[in-house]
Amino acid sequence: MIFLRALLTRLLTMAITLFGVAVVVFFLIRVVPGNPIAMMLPPGATEEDIARLQALYGFDKSLLQQFLIWSGDVLRGDFGTSISLRQPVSELVLGRLPATLELSLFALLIAIALGGLMAFLGTLYRHSAAEAAVDVTTGTALSVPDFLWALVLILLFGVLWPVFSISGRVSPSQAFEFTTDFYIIEAFLRLRFDVVAHLLSRSFMPALALAIPLAAIIAQLLKQSLKETMHLDYVTLARTKGYSETWVILREALPNAVLPTLTLIGVQFTFLIGGTVIIERLFSYEGLGNMAIDAVINRDLPLIQGIVILFAALFTVINLVVDMLYVVLNPKLRHA
Amino acid sequence: MTLSRRTLLKSTAAATVFSTIGLPSLAAIDELVIAYNVTLPSWDPTVGPSAVNPTLQGYYLSVFDLFIPQNPDLSFGSGIVTDYGWTDDNTKIFLDVRDGVTWHNGDPLTAEDVAWSLQRAANPDTGNPIQFIWGKISNITVDGSRVTADVVEFEPTIFKWMSFLTGYVMPKKYYEEVGAEGFEAAPIGSGPYKVERFERNAFVRLVANEDYWGGAPDFKTVTIKFVTDAASRVAEVESGNSHVTLEVPYEEYDRLREQSGIEGTASPISDIGMIFLNDIEIMQDPNVRKAAAHAIDKQLIIDRLLSGYGIAIDTLQTPDYIAFDPSIEVPYDPELAKSLLAESGYGPDNPARFTIQTTRGFKPKDYEMIQAVVGLWRRVGIEAEIEVYEIAKHFELRAADQLAPAAFYNWGNSVGDPTTSTGFAMFGPSPHSVWDGEDTFNKILPLWGEADEAKRIAGWKDVDRSIAENAEVIPLLQYVQPILHASGVRVTPHRSGALLPHLMTRA
Numbered sequence: 061m062i063f064l065r066a067l068l069t070r071l072l073t074m075a076i077t078l079f080g081v082a083v084v085v086f087f088l089i090r091v092v093p094g095n096p097i098a099m100m101l102p103p104g105a106t107e108e109d110i111a112r113l114q115a116l117y118g119f120d121k122s123l124l125q126q127f128l129i130w131s132g133d134v135l136r137g138d139f140g141t142s143i144s145l146r147q148p149v150s151e152l153v154l155g156r157l158p159a160t161l162e163l164s165l166f167a168l169l170i171a172i173a174l175g176g177l178m179a180f181l182g183t184l185y186r187h188s189a190a191e192a193a194v195d196v197t198t199g200t201a202l203s204v205p206d207f208l209w210a211l212v213l214i215l216l217f218g219v220l221w222p223v224f225s226i227s228g229r230v231s232p233s234q235a236f237e238f239t240t241d242f243y244i245i246e247a248f249l250r251l252r253f254d255v256v257a258h259l260l261s262r263s264f265m266p267a268l269a270l271a272i273p274l275a276a277i278i279a280q281l282l283k284q285s286l287k288e289t290m291h292l293d294y295v296t297l298a299r300t301k302g303y304s305e306t307w308v309i310l311r312e313a314l315p316n317a318v319l320p321t322l323t324l325i326g327v328q329f330t331f332l333i334g335g336t337v338i339i340e341r342l343f344s345y346e347g348l349g350n351m352a353i354d355a356v357i358n359r360d361l362p363l364i365q366g367i368v369i370l371f372a373a374l375f376t377v378i379n380l381v382v383d384m385l386y387v388v389l390n391p392k393l394r395h396a
Numbered sequence: 397m398t399l400s401r402r403t404l405l406k407s408t409a410a411a412t413v414f415s416t417i418g419l420p421s422l423a424a425i426d427e428l429v430i431a432y433n434v435t436l437p438s439w440d441p442t443v444g445p446s447a448v449n450p451t452l453q454g455y456y457l458s459v460f461d462l463f464i465p466q467n468p469d470l471s472f473g474s475g476i477v478t479d480y481g482w483t484d485d486n487t488k489i490f491l492d493v494r495d496g497v498t499w500h501n502g503d504p505l506t507a508e509d510v511a512w513s514l515q516r517a518a519n520p521d522t523g524n525p526i527q528f529i530w531g532k533i534s535n536i537t538v539d540g541s542r543v544t545a546d547v548v549e550f551e552p553t554i555f556k557w558m559s560f561l562t563g564y565v566m567p568k569k570y571y572e573e574v575g576a577e578g579f580e581a582a583p584i585g586s587g588p589y590k591v592e593r594f595e596r597n598a599f600v601r602l603v604a605n606e607d608y609w610g611g612a613p614d615f616k617t618v619t620i621k622f623v624t625d626a627a628s629r630v631a632e633v634e635s636g637n638s639h640v641t642l643e644v645p646y647e648e649y650d651r652l653r654e655q656s657g658i659e660g661t662a663s664p665i666s667d668i669g670m671i672f673l674n675d676i677e678i679m680q681d682p683n684v685r686k687a688a689a690h691a692i693d694k695q696l697i698i699d700r701l702l703s704g705y706g707i708a709i710d711t712l713q714t715p716d717y718i719a720f721d722p723s724i725e726v727p728y729d730p731e732l733a734k735s736l737l738a739e740s741g742y743g744p745d746n747p748a749r750f751t752i753q754t755t756r757g758f759k760p761k762d763y764e765m766i767q768a769v770v771g772l773w774r775r776v777g778i779e780a781e782i783e784v785y786e787i788a789k790h791f792e793l794r795a796a797d798q799l800a801p802a803a804f805y806n807w808g809n810s811v812g813d814p815t816t817s818t819g820f821a822m823f824g825p826s827p828h829s830v831w832d833g834e835d836t837f838n839k840i841l842p843l844w845g846e847a848d849e850a851k852r853i854a855g856w857k858d859v860d861r862s863i864a865e866n867a868e869v870i871p872l873l874q875y876v877q878p879i880l881h882a883s884g885v886r887v888t889p890h891r892s893g894a895l896l897p898h899l900m901t902r903a
Contacts, residue, residue: 227628229595346598
């Protein structure tokens, strides 16, 4: 009952948040200089042509009228038509979302694997040179932003030792016919592991660039939690029973130490998705972030609005899921 | 040499990894891969904002045919339309359509297609941005392979527009069958390549049109990847993942073309860099404008900032344009600039002050060039404050005639006619002009409809001379386009700036 009430409260908060985002993004991008109509004016455009274009895209009405029309349409699921791509915004953003989600999830998995491994090694070899090496590595990983990692990776594994693809989500020579936009998941479900391997290899570089800073954060926090847990009585007891240090860390200390990290991962995952904007651009990856940059350059207001609303919805859903997961995993909250 | 078990395992693992992820092919080029600098938003080359985006014309020219093609040197050729002209009294135009041309689906391309394409372009409801030109003809009829149309309003450049933005022949039967959405999903044209696969924002894969009227292209399969980041394009070519790319920083161009297996082609294109002068505030003083123009050492800027890749210009016509007049010069003369400023009471102790706007990173070294210009101005007694803006804001301000007294911009004019350079940039009522001076307006006005071509071009030269003498705009340079390509590819650059795969052959 308490869980259900908490869920309903969060859903209500989500709706209010999304409305706030809609208001802010709608008015903010209209205040920012750059008129989409001015960008598409042909050389011989007359005043009538300009007025016709403004009417066509609804810019001839007051801001409030525009907002009311747009928000009414959004409630009916119509996010308008992209000015530059001349297609429904909902189709465009939903078509791109799977690419960004797959990239982000892949990056998250890499970050958890790398971060977890570093934390484990740092804990296993604590108070030794190995722990110092882990600390230096995570410090370095954290101090360099993801887009710089992307450039480093492009240079190392795209140019100097060109073993990974540095552009695009799928190879032009890949003949597999996808029926959905979730390429990796679809190929996996259709048991085409060769295609899965191909897609993962294409996504590996951008995913790694996104993952490195998050992996460092996970490593630092999880190692700290593990080290604190390793001093607790029940861990000492497990050790006196003769279990190996690896077993003690993974089976005894980790389940309790992982909770703060889990919360952090939820929060950081939203930042990771935000990072896809630049990373997708650098790797020419056809996701939502790449589309967002084009939309901003072209002052494609309906598309910008659609992308921002979708990102906001995504972030709030992720936060909700993490919070609910935390309640489920934490016995203290579950039985409160 | 002995092979240990560990070495064998490592080698096997490495081979497995490489075979899975794939290494760039070092063998002869079967499939040409091009890293292009812009994404393709829409396939219809005649409607919407994409249709008037010069940077997208390379895609369109690979799949579609213009009514009248333009050769790499910007001269006009014989294409779908083999002959064209006016009647003696300029009340009609005619176009003769080539026989034996087929669309990519095998249907014959006929004069009906040409007539329909013109009618569609002239219809305001279809959304052709150049409708203001196409609407100057009407009553388009077909007689055999000849298309004729009545002239509603005489437009001396109408045939040039048939080689320019939105001047493409579209497939009537196919378009009417599939509609706009169907055409976007599966576009066909009559051009040298057919669209095989299009992944939006990722790549387009083209296959050669073996029946192309101009001869089948050398490369049978071409993949054009959309790589919008310049550093990533450099990496694409350096790694061998792409065979050709363009618009890379000049420093990278010079570095990479020294590498084994990579060559470079740098040719002038029809884009120019210029400084708009808005005749407001201090820019109403001709001495200030002239001083600003004479104080800029264009060649120095080209040499120092653009590694020498650029051609200094003094009018809005490049040497390739029909109205280019080499006798019009605005020389670098800082002493003259100082004396002009002194006439108006300005000098080092009382500098002329104004704002100059510029983009940063939109064109190569745009901000740096304006920094250099401001530095040169400071030497003669002009203190300009730089304001950086996005290109979207530039368009907005220009359309509203609210640019700062000086504003940097680039202008493209692949058709090479003075109407589409000096005309639209300097004619007051144009939404792309911020110059409102009556003298220039009155000089340009009669030229729009001038039927005598020699007189028309002479008139535009006079306008350019007057503009230069009064410093109503400051043309800076004609851009040079750097193209990097694998040694196995021979690239023929096109002066329009479009990178065209059918002009590429095996070396």
